[in-house]
Amino acid sequence: MSEILRKTVKALAEAGYQLEAEALAALQTLAETFNPEDLARSLFKLLEERKPSTPFIDASLVLEAAERLETPSEVEVLRAEPTGKPSFKPLAKEYEAEVRVVRDPTGQLKSKGELENFLQYFRDRFERLRRLLLQRLDCRDASTLGEALSAPQGSKVKFACMVSEKVSRGAKVFLRVEDLEASATVLVQPSAQNPRIAEKASAILLDQVICVSAVRLGGDLFLAEDLMLPEIPYHKPSTAEPPLSALLISDLHVGSKIFEAELFGRLLAWLRGELGGGRLQEEAGKVKYVVVAGDLVDGVGVYPEQERELETADIYLQYEQAAALLEKLPDYISLIIIPGNHDACRRALPQPAISREYAEPLYRRGGLLLLGNPALVKLHGVSFLLHHGRSLEDVLASLPEAGHEDPVKSMVALLRGRHLAPVYGQRTPLAPEPCDWLVVEEVPDFYHAGHIHIYGQTVYRGVRLVNSGCWQGQTSYQQRLGVTPTPGTAALVNLQKATVTPLDFKTSEVFHYP
Numbered sequence: 125m126s127e128i129l130r131k132t133v134k135a136l137a138e139a140g141y142q143l144e145a146e147a148l149a150a151l152q153t154l155a156e157t158f159n160p161e162d163l164a165r166s167l168f169k170l171l172e173e174r175k176p177s178t179p180f181i182d183a184s185l186v187l188e189a190a191e192r193l194e195t196p197s198e199v200e201v202l203r204a205e206p207t208g209k210p211s212f213k214p215l216a217k218e219y220e221a222e223v224r225v226v227r228d229p230t231g232q233l234k235s236k237g238e239l240e241n242f243l244q245y246f247r248d249r250f251e252r253l254r255r256l257l258l259q260r261l262d263c264r265d266a267s268t269l270g271e272a273l274s275a276p277q278g279s280k281v282k283f284a285c286m287v288s289e290k291v292s293r294g295a296k297v298f299l300r301v302e303d304l305e306a307s308a309t310v311l312v313q314p315s316a317q318n319p320r321i322a323e324k325a326s327a328i329l330l331d332q333v334i335c336v337s338a339v340r341l342g343g344d345l346f347l348a349e350d351l352m353l354p355e356i357p358y359h360k361p362s363t364a365e366p367p368l369s370a371l372l373i374s375d376l377h378v379g380s381k382i383f384e385a386e387l388f389g390r391l392l393a394w395l396r397g398e399l400g401g402g403r404l405q406e407e408a409g410k411v412k413y414v415v416v417a418g419d420l421v422d423g424v425g426v427y428p429e430q431e432r433e434l435e436t437a438d439i440y441l442q443y444e445q446a447a448a449l450l451e452k453l454p455d456y457i458s459l460i461i462i463p464g465n466h467d468a469c470r471r472a473l474p475q476p477a478i479s480r481e482y483a484e485p486l487y488r489r490g491g492l493l494l495l496g497n498p499a500l501v502k503l504h505g506v507s508f509l510l511h512h513g514r515s516l517e518d519v520l521a522s523l524p525e526a527g528h529e530d531p532v533k534s535m536v537a538l539l540r541g542r543h544l545a546p547v548y549g550q551r552t553p554l555a556p557e558p559c560d561w562l563v564v565e566e567v568p569d570f571y572h573a574g575h576i577h578i579y580g581q582t583v584y585r586g587v588r589l590v591n592s593g594c595w596q597g598q599t600s601y602q603q604r605l606g607v608t609p610t611p612g613t614a615a616l617v618n619l620q621k622a623t624v625t626p627l628d629f630k631t632s633e634v635f636h637y638p
Contacts, residue, residue, distance in 0.1 A: 126155065126160055128155075128160040128161055128164065129151060129152065129155055129160055129164075131164075132151070132160075132164040132167070133148070135164075135168075136181065139171075140179055141171065141179050141180075141181050142179055142180055142181065143181050143186075144180055144181060144182050144183065146182065146183040147181050147182050147183045147185065147186045149183070149358060150183040150186040150187060150358055150585070151163070151167075151186050153358035153359075153360065153586065154186065154187075154190045154358070154586070156360050157190075157360055157361070157586065157622075158190055158193050162193055163189060163190060163193065166189040166190070166192050166193055167181075167185070167186060167189040169189075169192075170185060170188060170189050170192070171185070187583070187584065187585065190583060191582055191583045212396070212397025212398075212405060212408075212409065213409065214397065214408070214409030214410075214411075214454065214456065215367065215368070215406075215409045215410050216368055216369075216409060216410055216411055216412040216456055216457065217409075217454075217456040219366050219368060219412060221412060221413070221458040221491065221503075222502075222503065222504045222505070223413075223458060223460070223493060223501060223502070223503055224501065224502040225493075225495065225499070225500075225501050226500040226501060226502060226507065226566070227498075227499060227500040227561070227566075228477075228495045228496050228499045228500075229474040229475070229476060229496040229497075229498075229499075229557075229561045230476040230477040230494075230495060230496040231476065232559075233474065233476060233555065233557055234557065234558060235555045235556050235557045235558070237555070237556065241556040241557075241558070242556040244556070244558050245554075245556035245557060245558070245560060246286075246556075247304060248558065248559055248560050249333070249543070249560040249562075249563065250286055250303065250304060250333055252560060252563045252565065253333035253354055253541075253542060253543065253563060254284045254333060256354040256542050256563075256565070257284050257333065257334075257335050257352070257354045258284070259354075259357075260335070260352060260354070260355065262335075262337075262352060263282070263284070263335040263352055265282060266282045266283055266284045266335050267281065267282065267283050268283060268284075268303055268305065268306075269283045269284075269285050269301070269302065269303040269305065269306040269307070269308055270303075270305045270306045271283070272308075272338075272340065272346070273306055273308060273340075273344060275340050276340070277340055277341065277342045278339065278340065278341075279339070279340055280337070280338070280339055280349070281337075281338055281339070281340055281346070282335065282336065282337045282338070283303070283335070283336055283338075284303065284333065284334070284335050284336075285301035285302060285303050285308075285333070285334065285335075285336060286301065286302055286303065286331060286332070286333050286334075287299050287300070287301055287328055287329070287330055287331065287332050287333075287334060288300045288301065288302055288307070288330065288331070289330070290325070290328065290330060292326065295313060295314055295322055296311065296312065296313045296322070297311075297312040297313075297322055297325035297326060298310070298311060298312070299312060299325060299328070299336075299348075301334075301336065307344070308344040308345070308346060309344055309345050309346070310336055310338060310345075310346045310347075310348050311341070311345060311346065311347050311348065312324075312325040312348040312351070313347075313348075315349075317349065318349060318350060321348060321349075321350065321351065324350075324351045325348070325351060326523075326524070327523060327525075327537070328351065328353070329518070329519065329522050329523075329537070329541065329546050329547055330522070330546070330547050330548075331546045331547055331548050332353065332541045332543065332546045333354065333541075333543075334351055334352060334353055334354075335351070335352040336348055336350075336351060336352075337349045337350040337351075337352070353540045353541050353542075354540075354541060354542040355540055355542070356539055356540070356542065356564070356567050356584075356585050356587065357567065357585070358585050358586055359567045359569075359585055359586035359587050360586055361506070361569035361570075361586060361587070361588065361622040362505050362506050362507065362569050362622075363505075363506065363619065363620055363621065363622050364503070364504035364505055364506055364619035364620050365504070365505075365620070366504065366619075366620065367410060367618075367620045368410055368411075368412040368413075368504060368619050368620065369407065369410040369411045369412065369413075369616055369617055369618055369619060370411070370412065370413040370414070370415055370503055370506075370508075370616075370617040370619060371395070371411050371413070371414045371415070371614050371615070371616055371617070371627075372415050372417070372570075372572050372590050372592045372614065372615040372616075372617060373391075373414065373415070373416055373417075373592050373593075373595070373614045373615075374416055374417035374418055374419065374464070374512070374513075374572075374573070374574025374575070374591075374592045374593070374594065375417075375418065375419040375464065375574045375575065375577055375592075375593070375594035375595060375596060376388065376416070376419065376420050376421070376446065376449075376594075376595045376596070377419055377421065377422040377466065377594070377595065377596040378420060378421045378422065378436075378442055378445050378446040378449065379421050379422040379423070379434055379435060379436040379437075379439075379441075379442035379445065379446075380422040380433060380434060380435060380596055381433055381434065381435045382433070382596050382597035382598070382599065383422070383435070383595065383596055384595045384596060384597060384611045384612055387595060387611060387612035387629050387630065388449065388595050388612075390612075390629045391612075391614060391627075391629055392449070392452045392453065394408050394627075394629070395408055395411060395414075395453060395454060395457065396408075396452070396454055397409065407616065410618075411457060411616070412456070412457060412458060412503075412504075412619075413457065413458050413459075413460060413503050414453060414457055414458075414459050414460070415460045415461075415508065415510065415572060416459070416460070416461040416462070417462060417464070417510055417511070417512055417513070417572050417573055417574040417575075417592060418461075418462050418463055418464025418465075418466075418467065418497060418512030418513070418574055418575065419464035419465070419466040419467060419512065419574065419575070419594075420443075420446050420461060420463075420464075420467060420478070421439070421442035421443055421445075421446055421466060421467060421468075422434060422442065422466055422596075423439065423442070423466035423467060423468065424437060424438070424439045424442075426465065426466050427601070433599065433600065439468050439482055440482060443468070443478075443482055443483040443484075443485055443486060444485045446483075446485075446486065447483070447485035447486045447488070447489065448485070450486070450489060451489060455490065455491065456491075457491065458491045458492075458493065459489065459491060459492045459493070460492075460493045460495065460501065460510070461477075461478065461486070461492070461493070461494050461495070462475075462477070462494075462495050462496065462497045462498070462499055462510045462511075462512060463475045463476075463477065463478050463496070463497050463512065464497070464512035464513075464514070464574065464575060465512065465514050465575075468481075468482035468483065469497075470555070471553050472553040472554055472555035473497065473498075473514075473515070473544075473545050473552060473553070473554050473555065473561075473562060474496055474497060474498065474555065474557065474561040474562065475496050475497040475512075476496045477494040477495050477496050478494055495510065496561075497510070497511060497512045498510060498511040498512075498544055498561065498562065500566060500568065503619060504619050506569050506570070506617075506619050506622070507566070507568045507569045507570070508568060508569070508570045508571075508572055509564065509568035509570065509571045509572065510572050510573075511544050511571070511572070511573045512573065512574055512575050513531075513535075513573035513574050513575035513576065513591065514545075514551065514552050514575050515538065515544060515545035515546075515547070515551075515552040516531060516534040516535065516538075516573065516575055516576055516591075517550075517551045517552070517575075518545070518546075518547040518550045518551050518552055519534035519537050519538065519547075520534055521550065521551070522547065523537060528576055528578055528605070528607045529578060530578075530580055531573075531576040531578050531580045531591040532580040532581060532582045532589045532590075532591055534576075535571060535573055535589045535591060536582070536584045536589065538564075539564065539571060539584060539587065539589070542563060542564045542565075543560075543562055543563055543564065544562040544564065545562050567587060568587060569587065569588065569622060570587070570588045570589075570590065570617065570624075571587055571588070571589045571590070572590050572592065572615075573589075573590075573591050573592075574591060574592055574593070574594065575591075576591055577593060577594035577596065577602070577607070577609035577610070577611075578591065578593060578594075578607070578608075578609060578610050579591060579592060579593035579610045579613040579615075579626060581615060581624050581626065588617075588622065588624055590615045590617075590624055592613070592614065592615050593609070593610045593611065593612075593613045593614075594609050594610070594611050595611050595612065596609065596611060597609070597611060611630075612628060612629040612630045613626055613627065613628045613629070613630075614626075614627045614629070615627070
């Protein structure tokens with residue numbers, strides 16, 4: 125531990141605060157990425173504002189202090205104005221693309237939808253997530269559920285299991301859990317030792333794999349003392365050597381009557397160096413990659429009476445129009461696209477790449493990479509987990525604290541459980557593949573999703589999360605839900621610094637840099 129961190133811990137103790145073990149570990153890890161003095165100041169300022177009722181500081185407060193360093197309070201505002209014919213010399217043109225596909229389900233999907241496929245799928249999911257759980261120091265001694273059931277009444281046990289049911293009764297939560305051989309019931313209620321355990325239980329999604337530390341009460345009933353998710357470890361993101369950037373967007377919905385063509389045209393003009401000057405133009409010239417997280421087109425027959433909201437009711441023509449738009453990107457920019465639930469692709473996850481059968485015009489563009497959903501790629505050594513995000517709806521329906529207005533909260537919930545679509549049988553259809561492609565086995569540097577149509581970004585345990593909003597106006601469905609989308613915002617990722625800057629193309633004073 126550095127001298128600055130030692131002084132920070134001492135100062136916290138003198139102020140009456142005590143760092144929990146996970147908070148101390150987070151502080152040490154984050155000090156490798158952030159200036160330790162800045163991190164300490166941010167933490168003290170946060171404590172001064174919050175005045176927490178408990179003297180114990182948990183990891184979430186430390187992470188929030190770090191996130192504040194990611195989000196500048198004072199920014200330079202650059203006007204986006206037509207520049208005429210400037211001498212635009214993009215730096216990105218001088219570098220070759222370096223794209224490595226780490227995981228892509230395209231061409232590897234084998235499910236026939238038979239009963240045995242489902243059994244194999246859930247066995248594979250359970251084993252993969254159980255292995256991730258056992259990597260936690262506090263879960264390494266976890267046994268099987270069968271061994272826990274055979275323990276003497278009143279003894280302390282710890283086991284890995286999948287949650288099949290969740291029932292809340294007042295302050296109590298009952299979890300029905302199972303593993304490959306047995307099933308049981310876990311009673312969760314607040315205690316002096318763990319007053320927030322019921323909150324933990326409420327945040328658990330169905331079909332998630334967790335570790336339960338409990339006391340055996342008798343029969344198949346356990347009293348929970350703690351509940352642990354697989355969680356992601358604290359992560360220091362990789363960075364690229366050259367000063368290049370990636371632009372993250374999603375949910376264009378080309379073919380819709382409310383596709384924001386003018387806003388998207390401004391984005392294309394900026395990338396070509398035709399909009400903005402000075403630093404704005406300089407940043408445009410650093411963009412080497414554009415990454416689209418699904419729903420490139422609005423599709424056909426995706427929901428009842430969709431044809432009323434379509435400008436183009438032919439799926440082939442929609443892709444032709446999308447390809448014509450993307451042809452306006454500079455040719456030195458590499459384009460990466462995954463499908464969403466509106467694209468011409470199977471609905472069930474994992475999805476293969478958008479097929480040539482429907483999107484032939486797309487395939488004509490050089491520097492294009494079409495991948496499945498989800499996918500993991502590395503751009504100049506920086507890893508991006510790409511996921512359209514339909515399963516975020518399942519999280520929104522299950523967690524009271526999650527909301528459409530802050531989509532990254534739901535993304536954090538998926539990362540903590542190390543699975544991109546844990547809930548089976550709700551809004552997100554899942555195909556029973558022999559291998560569960562939705563388990564997050566490798567912690568990414570960036571996690572990019574869309575679907576919710578509201579821009580959001582945060583940092584969780586060192587992972588940069590971005591939900592890149594949309595390029596479509598408010599749909600009738602969103603009006604009924606009271607959801608207001610945020611079209612026209614893209615995320616600019618500095619690969620050399622691992623930072624994210626939102627670019628809002630709706631007004632002229634929209635480009636904010638720290």
